[in-house]
Amino acid sequence: MNRSEMLRVESYLRRKFGNNSISLKEQKDGSCEVQLGEEFIGVVYRDDEDEDVSYDFHMAILDIDLDEGTDIPVPD
Numbered sequence: 504m505n506r507s508e509m510l511r512v513e514s515y516l517r518r519k520f521g522n523n524s525i526s527l528k529e530q531k532d533g534s535c536e537v538q539l540g541e542e543f544i545g546v547v548y549r550d551d552e553d554e555d556v557s558y559d560f561h562m563a564i565l566d567i568d569l570d571e572g573t574d575i576p577v578p579d
Contacts, residue, residue, distance in 0.1 A: 506529075516560070522539065526538050537562070545561055545563070
């Protein structure tokens with residue numbers, strides 16, 4: 504992913520999630536780390552295997568980061 508693509512994806516993520524604290528940090532393998540402030544939240548990969556170019560955002564959510572869920576209503 505080049506610098507121009509990285510800035511375009513960063514701008515898209517900021518608009519989509521309504522958060523200007525999102526930033527992308529280029530990695531040696533061509534991917535970008537996605538950060539929310541100082542916290543690492545995921546990775547963006549450029550996919551150009553087909554004729555179309557897309558950007559894949561991968562975010563893992565650790566079980567220890569989730570709330571216990573005792574106050575979350577469960578639909579019937």
